[in-house]
Amino acid sequence: MALLLAVAAGSSAAFLHAAPTRRTTPHRGAVVRLQVDDFVDPDLVSGTFVVDELAATWARAGKGRQLWKPGDKTDSAALDYKLLYTTWKLNPLVLHGYEHCPFCTRARLVLAWVGMPFVCRFYGYGAGADPVKCEGFGYDPVEGGVVPLIGSKVCPVLSGAGVPVREGQLGLPESLEICSFAAGVAKDRRIAPATGRKDIDEWLNRVKPTREALERPRLLRMAVPDFADQRDVAYARWKHTRSGFDFDAAEKATPKLLAELAPLLDELGTMLRGRDPAHGSMPTLNLWGLSIDDSLVLPVLRSLTCVKGLEMPPLVREYVETGCARAGVPLFTEMAS
Numbered sequence: 001m002a003l004l005l006a007v008a009a010g011s012s013a014a015f016l017h018a019a020p021t022r023r024t025t026p027h028r029g030a031v032v033r034l035q036v037d038d039f040v041d042p043d044l045v046s047g048t049f050v051v052d053e054l055a056a057t058w059a060r061a062g063k064g065r066q067l068w069k070p071g072d073k074t075d076s077a078a079l080d081y082k083l084l085y086t087t088w089k090l091n092p093l094v095l096h097g098y099e100h101c102p103f104c105t106r107a108r109l110v111l112a113w114v115g116m117p118f119v120c121r122f123y124g125y126g127a128g129a130d131p132v133k134c135e136g137f138g139y140d141p142v143e144g145g146v147v148p149l150i151g152s153k154v155c156p157v158l159s160g161a162g163v164p165v166r167e168g169q170l171g172l173p174e175s176l177e178i179c180s181f182a183a184g185v186a187k188d189r190r191i192a193p194a195t196g197r198k199d200i201d202e203w204l205n206r207v208k209p210t211r212e213a214l215e216r217p218r219l220l221r222m223a224v225p226d227f228a229d230q231r232d233v234a235y236a237r238w239k240h241t242r243s244g245f246d247f248d249a250a251e252k253a254t255p256k257l258l259a260e261l262a263p264l265l266d267e268l269g270t271m272l273r274g275r276d277p278a279h280g281s282m283p284t285l286n287l288w289g290l291s292i293d294d295s296l297v298l299p300v301l302r303s304l305t306c307v308k309g310l311e312m313p314p315l316v317r318e319y320v321e322t323g324c325a326r327a328g329v330p331l332f333t334e335m336a337s
């Protein structure tokens, strides 16, 4: 085979000029792509013993066949899935988001917990916001952030080969949809679905005003790509201020807010019912281990690590530390203020 290839490659110019008179090569389907530059496609220059022999060898070896690509169907769904997963290993999916954003953290945690091959790409928070619609705040309204992917400036978005997308979009938005997709296709590990536990829902609602008041002024000061540019900080300040948030008042209220938060964190400690042996025995909300419920609560706790001096009950602290560490997601403790 090597000899034949060498002979054919060496005589390529002659083959290219020889008009094919008859076709004796085995039939190999309509599409043949040779993957070696400056090499002669035997289908096109048949007619000599060497070329016919070469073509037969290609056919026997299966070379020159079109490669499988995401979206192609063999007659086996299991094989298609295996090939798709290999594609992801070679070309990881991309999770587009903001480092500080709890929705992005949710998707990131779940993708990592279930072992999906992916990388993160972070954007400035003002990128993609239209200054015409935002009283002069924001920049790059057409090309910025995830606008080219989904037509609007909302993160997270998952993109990559084989990711299901709606018509006109190039990526999958909505954190819970990303989690659901990942949980459905993951190969390495599993995660249990959400339970709809009422106590979790209620806790999230009750903690929201307090945690937002604590987080908002501090998140903007962190050294993360989201707020690397002053235009990003200005956009975030504008966005929250126009909805009635007072940054200065929130900072001044820190002691009161911390006092409000303490019993809520104690309460959360009592809601952690299990541990997950498949994940370093980390604490979990449910008895059977990690579930989508944890992806609702953990991002909130991660955000709170930007508050300097915030104390968490030991179990809750262990929960956020191990849950995020299992996913390679850093806490904000070192940037806390």
Ligand SMILES: N[C@@H](CCC(=O)N[C@@H](CS)C(=O)NCC(=O)O)C(=O)O
Binding pocket: 098, 101, 102, 103, 125, 129, 153, 154, 155, 156, 173, 174, 175, 176, 239
């Ligand atoms: N329902 C969406 C919410 C996503 C969301 O609100 N993302 C925020 C980031 S924290 C965003 O991109 N906001 C853009 C903006 O307000 O400019 C999800 O779960 O993914």
